[in-house]
Amino acid sequence: MVQLAKNAPVVGSFEEFVRDPLTLLVKARDVGDVVKLVSAEIEYPYLVSNPDMIHEVLITKHDSFIKSKNLQVLKLWVGEGILTSEGERHRKDRQVMQPFFNMKHISAYAPTMVKFTEKMLTRWQDGEIRDITKEMMDVTLEIITDTMFGTSVIDKNENGLRELIDEGHRLITEKIRMEGHEPPEETQKRNLALQQGLERLNQIIYAIIEERRNQPENKRHDLLSSLLRTGMTDKQLRDQVITIFLAGHETTANTLAWTWYLLSQHPEVEKKFHEELRRVLNCQAPTYESLTDLTYTRMIIQESMRLYPAAWSIGRIAKEDVVIGEYEFKKGEWFMMSQYAVHRDPKWYKNPDEFIPERFTGDFLKTIPTYAYFPFGGGPRVCIGNNFALMEATLLLATIGQQFKLELAEGAVVEPEPLITLVPKGLRMRVLKRLLT
Numbered sequence: 001m002v003q004l005a006k007n008a009p010v011v012g013s014f015e016e017f018v019r020d021p022l023t024l025l026v027k028a029r030d031v032g033d034v035v036k037l038v039s040a041e042i043e044y045p046y047l048v049s050n051p052d053m054i055h056e057v058l059i060t061k062h063d064s065f066i067k068s069k070n071l072q073v074l075k076l077w078v079g080e081g082i083l084t085s086e087g088e089r090h091r092k093d094r095q096v097m098q099p100f101f102n103m104k105h106i107s108a109y110a111p112t113m114v115k116f117t118e119k120m121l122t123r124w125q126d127g128e129i130r131d132i133t134k135e136m137m138d139v140t141l142e143i144i145t146d147t148m149f150g151t152s153v154i155d156k157n158e159n160g161l162r163e164l165i166d167e168g169h170r171l172i173t174e175k176i177r178m179e180g181h182e183p184p185e186e187t188q189k190r191n192l193a194l195q196q197g198l199e200r201l202n203q204i205i206y207a208i209i210e211e212r213r214n215q216p217e218n219k220r221h222d223l224l225s226s227l228l229r230t231g232m233t234d235k236q237l238r239d240q241v242i243t244i245f246l247a248g249h250e251t252t253a254n255t256l257a258w259t260w261y262l263l264s265q266h267p268e269v270e271k272k273f274h275e276e277l278r279r280v281l282n283c284q285a286p287t288y289e290s291l292t293d294l295t296y297t298r299m300i301i302q303e304s305m306r307l308y309p310a311a312w313s314i315g316r317i318a319k320e321d322v323v324i325g326e327y328e329f330k331k332g333e334w335f336m337m338s339q340y341a342v343h344r345d346p347k348w349y350k351n352p353d354e355f356i357p358e359r360f361t362g363d364f365l366k367t368i369p370t371y372a373y374f375p376f377g378g379g380p381r382v383c384i385g386n387n388f389a390l391m392e393a394t395l396l397l398a399t400i401g402q403q404f405k406l407e408l409a410e411g412a413v414v415e416p417e418p419l420i421t422l423v424p425k426g427l428r429m430r431v432l433k434r435l436l437t
């Protein structure tokens, strides 16, 4: 029997939501398929935790939804790129960009990915301590800018592009969490900082676009050149470029950072990982061709994305009244679907909080509902960069793992910080040179 979502049980308090959203999401998951978070009176979302219902939202009834409120805030920063556009506009964006992300096209990026990783490793000194999240962010930003927009962007990085992007994401996350629950001066201060950051960011991006427009016959086959050929305006190009910066590096960087953390805590997994590297790579740098044989490395990444999904939740708003499972959502109501909570549900995973890459052996994913594991979302809005990301994560993990062993630094305390992506806060690691055997 269908019931109104607004009659679903209410779980949690605003304090819990701000202090520790992940714990609240897990707690809420266990209360029911649909719950109302925090309080029915204020504008907080529902949480949908049943994989079959998530399937309905992302696939069968996707037309009844638009993306979440948080993304509306994100638009301040990224504008109307493929991540935030809706309807016909989104369909067109996807049509232009999709060919760029097919396997045939992206396989050509494997050498670039390995090259930038090796460049990073030349800076690492045996025994020193490094902020591994930052290292992974830097290298993935270099890779995304080079593969998507050409090398010129990296020079612009010296103008503080990286810091600007970081600061922007921090401010946006705070805005999503805090606005309406803080003194107005704080909101104003933040809005001003956002505005200033945005102006500086725009200057850099517009300079890149102009430079490219002025190049005579463009021989490059990067994404920016393809976008230029579609006749987009500078503003449209700017929005797509910033979107890919945002979507295309932080997520993979955090996935890698979490994986290093997990490996450092599980020597038996690390040992098998090293054995596979030795067997498959035979002291050579990894290539696109070696990916098929790096099966255990792939499982390590899958398991890492299960426990610490970089996209820890996605949201949708009902465009019309719509029934999902046994619940009716009214037009305008919004809800979250949390990868973090679903991926740790004991209904689908044995020992759900434990790191066991072997669980991904063979057909495991066919034995659980499709949306019990959805690190890349699903349906028409599934992550366009999923193959790129998996290839990048595997190649980087293999290249680094071949040369270095990463240990958690003494006294380091690592905690998941759910910003736009799930960040391993405090991940300081000692990098130890390995002998290539």
Ligand code: HEM
Pocket: 067, 082, 083, 084, 094, 144, 243, 244, 247, 248, 249, 251, 252, 255, 309, 310, 311, 314, 315, 374, 375, 376, 377, 378, 380, 381, 382, 383, 384, 385, 386, 388, 389
């Ligand atoms: C481990 C790495 C990654 C994870 C976990 C991830 C996750 C996701 C998820 C969950 C979505 C769907 C959001 C929603 O439905 O609301 C998404 C969308 C998207 N991702 Fe990724 N992503 C990753 C890497 C990448 C990379 C490397 C790129 C680009 C090179 C990328 C580009 C995008 C874009 C453009 C969208 C929007 C697609 C659309 O709406 O049509 N992502 N990603």
